[in-house]
Amino acid sequence: MQSFRTELENPIVERDIIELEQKIRLFREGKIPDEKFRSLRLARGVYGQRQPGVQMVRIKLPYGKMTLAQWKRISDISDEFSTGNLHLTTRQDIQVHFVSLDRTPELWSQLEQDDITIREACGNTVRNITASDAAGIDPDEPFDVTPYADAAFRYFLRNPICQDMGRKFKMSFSSSDKDTAFAYMHDVGVIPKIQLIDGKEVRGFKVMIAGGLGAQPQLAKVAFEFLPADQLIPYIESVLRVFDRHGERSSRHKARMKFLVQKIGMEAFEELVKEEFTAVKNKVVPIDADAWIATEPSETPGALPAYTIENPQQFEQWKKTNVFEQKQAGFFGAYVRVLLGNISSDISRLLIEKLQPVIADDVRVTVNQGLLLKFIRGEHLAYVYSQLEAVGLAAPGFNSVADITACPGTDTCNLGISSSTGIAVALEQVIQEEYPGLIYNTDIKIKISGCMNSCGQHGMANIGFHGSSMKSKGKVLPALQVLLGGGTMGNGAGRVADKVLKVPSKRGPDVLRSVLNDYATNLQEGELFNDYYDRRGERYFYDLLKPLADLTTLQDEDFIDWGQANDFATAIGVGECAGVVIDLIATLLYEAEEKLLLATESITAGAYADAIYHAYSCFVQSAKALLLDDGVSCNTQISIINDFEKHFEETRRFPVSNFKDMVLEINKQEPSAAFAEQYFQQAKEFYKASQQYRANKTAQTVNA
Structure with a gap:
């Protein structure tokens, strides 16, 4: 495997990509166990396929948005690294398949040239934040939720509190009470509301939590009928911290947040969330929605190329079923039905070229695997239809019975x-x-x-x-x-x-x-x-x-199954919808050391809340390593803390006192510089003692 060089403006992204390339090399050399490497690559959007030796790469498009340049970049990427097919997903991502693992860092580097990420598109992380595709142009919306969805995406990307949770975490932002982003089936789903407070209109959200589908579906519960908009991200941060600490980690089938709420009850869960609020990074996160660079309508083009409509009757059907008038007078949104969510790179580039003069530079992937074209003038609808018709994408009936x-x-x-x-x-x-x-x-x-x-x-x-x-x-x-x-x-x-x-x-x-x-x-x-x-x-x-x-x-x-020639046989592999439990002692201690390094960098950068959480993760990983080495199963972080106190502190086998109180100071202290430094030093000393304990035990085993 040959290394490559990146030339990205963002040093954090560049470091991410170089790290992935280094980890792949170490994995190829047998220096990183498969379980650990799987967890690492999943958090970087690289997912194993049914076919051996190739990967699916999931491209993360927050709230489904892509500019025309990003759409073209993804199309070119698919040609070079994949099969020339773009698969649109129900979470508004785009997936490309049959990618060589060794080429994924290069693929990521090319995507980032147009500000596209694959970071945390898979794995035990905050997955792509979805939103109503019509947000910003929806005639029914009280306000545009796009700036708030974007702020949440950026706040939790690479955030230490949600990098290696017990399971994935999904969020959605609906644009109106119609709930077209399905708040009821998400870990956190929100719906925009406006309340009159002290004579002023205040933006906020109805907040739903702990929903989910899967093999055991559960409808979300109401956390707030109205939560002011600037309090939403701090609330979500508190929820994530509780989920990270108390969520199941042994049995992946019981590890979603809905099972935690089901187990302890909504009241107890809400109390835990309140306890975390002291330690959150920001008590309010105001979003300047007025400063948000909203989608601009397309400029009035000059003379369009000559075009013809082959099926005028279908054009009329298409206008009735796929087109709606935006809240901006004189403009229309047009939906594109995409069979199975699969659109080729060639057709994508052709549409970009032909439609660029008459649509906004903002195309949305929809939750039912289609596309939304925005800010089309009424006189240009026929032209848009003709170009879709020419490539076989003019089917009427978007979001109907026929749109499966x-x-x-x-x-x-x-x-x-x-x-x-x-x-x-x-x-x-x-x-x-x-x-x-x-x-x-x-x-x-x-x-x-x-x-x-x-x-x-x-x-x-x-x-x-x-x-x-x-x-x-x-x-x-x-x-x-x-x-x-x-x-x-x-x-x-x-x-x-x-x-x-x-x-x-x-x-x-x-x-x-x-x-x-x-x-x-x-x-x-x-x-x-x-x-x-x-x-x-x-x-x-x-x-x-x-x-x-x-x-x-x-x-x-x-x-014989659909599309097959031979008799059916079940061939279910190992699922990769989330990471797996890491039970290798040396790997856990190595991870704890990595968390200390990250904490050091965060303190230097003045990111004290991040430093504290990295130090907390060091405590947990170190304690988990020693417990597993002792044959004690570990299914939640809070049980690790409790079990370490029981098996090591109370038996005086380990030089520590008040371990639980010390670790759980994390949710009792403001994230100040002084506390960050104190907590980091405590974690560092605990890690060193854990390393020494492990070394002594290994030596005794060898000499026995």
């Missing part, structure tokens, strides 16, 4: 059980050919995941599917779990879909036909789908679909 969301599933993901992309294409074909009028129906959402983990968000769909398997006559066949009745209700309320039954995957189109036909035949006037589902009940739909689950009538094709 699906994760990559078994195409590239280790956790995929059965194909999600193949069934998504088949279902879209059914709607296009048999139910063309449903392009106008935006009430029903169809979402598909390749497994139960809900990357395709099937758990919140009106009609959802996730990949599974079934057995018949000693053979395994691909299957779909059918879910019904989920969805967004608005203002932070949502519904989790019910699991109805499991069917062979090839019968998925018949499931859709049965449900849609039954709804069309029996609905009452004006009845929305979920109201109809509630009136009929889960058992009714189980009985309706039960014949499709009959395994006595299987055909040979039922044993």
Whole structure:
């Protein structure tokens, strides 16, 4: 592996990239264990694929925004390092696949030339912060949430409190009470509100916490009906500190924040959050939204090139379903349906070239894997449509029944059980050919995941599917779990879909036909789908679909998954949605030493809150190393602190006193220079004593 040189203006970013290159080299040389290296690369957006020897790189686009230059940069990157495909995700990221691990630092370096990062796009970190794609132009919004989402992204990127948590952490900013960013399914989800306080309009947010999908969905709880905007980031910081200290770390299936709140209760959780407030870096974080450089409308272009519209009827449908008038008079937003979220680099560059004169320099990736083009003048809509039509991206029905969301599933993901992309294409074909009028129906959402983990968000769909398997006559066949009745209700309320039954995957189109036909035949006037589902009940739909689950009538094709030629076989690998537990003693002590170095740098830079948290991490990592070396399992940071006191301090096996009180001073002191220096010195002494204890124990073992 050859090293490379970067020429970036940001020394922090440059250091990150050089560090990744160095760690890859050490990993190749066998000097970093696989578990540790996996955790490190995930936090830098590098994710293992189903196919051995190649990586998926996740590009982090806060609130889904990319300039045209960034879109072109990503397209060029995909050509050079990947396959020429850009995959748009439900978290408004872009993923490129089949990347060589050794080339990821160079890829990252090229992205950063247009201020694009992959840092903390994966792993046990704060993932990409999503937001309503129409934020800033939404006619229903009380104010633009974009500056607040951007501030949160920048505040928590590389923040010591959220670099190696027990599990990933997801946030969203909705633009209005319609909750189009799904506050109810996030660790922290917010909805903008304005309150009249002392005769003045004050901006703030309704705050939801501890939601999540996955195999065990849980709706978020209301933390605040109204929290002033300048208090939002300090509150989130306190929440993250509690999650980092008290969250599960042994069992990844119980490590999301929703399980912590479920375990200790909302009241106890809120008390812990309040206890952390003393130690947060800033008590208020005001956002000067008026100074925010908002998206500018496109300049009035000169004469546009000649163009033609091949399908005028579809153009009219497209205007009705994909176009909306912005809150800025005279301008329109236009949505682009992207099948399976996959758009090629060639088409991307062509659209950038053709559309640049008539759209804003601000394209948003949407949460249903499409694109939003902004600030289009009414007289330019036909031209925009013609360019989309020329590249096959002018399908009407954005965000309708016909616009199906699906994760990559078994195409590239280790956790995929059965194909999600193949069934998504088949279902879209059914709607296009048999139910063309449903392009106008935006009430029903169809979402598909390749497994139960809900990357395709099937758990919140009106009609959802996730990949599974079934057995018949000693053979395994691909299957779909059918879910019904989920969805967004608005203002932070949502519904989790019910699991109805499991069917062979090839019968998925018949499931859709049965449900849609039954709804069309029996609905009452004006009845929305979920109201109809509630009136009929889960058992009714189980009985309706039960014949499709009959395994006595299987055909040979039922044993072959969508898009495959051979019989189905489950091939689930090791999931990488988060880091794994590191249980190597030397590695833990090495990490503790790294935290001390970071603390030293932070003190020198005057970043006292960061220094304190690095020192805290040194305490925890050192104590965890000695506990694990003693055979004591460690599942939360607070249990590490308690167990160390019990096993080492109370038994007088280790030269320390009042260990717990000393460590937990972190949430009792303001982050001052004096406390930072004191706490750092205590952590340094504890680390040295831990190293000596470990060395003595090893020597005794060798001499025994």
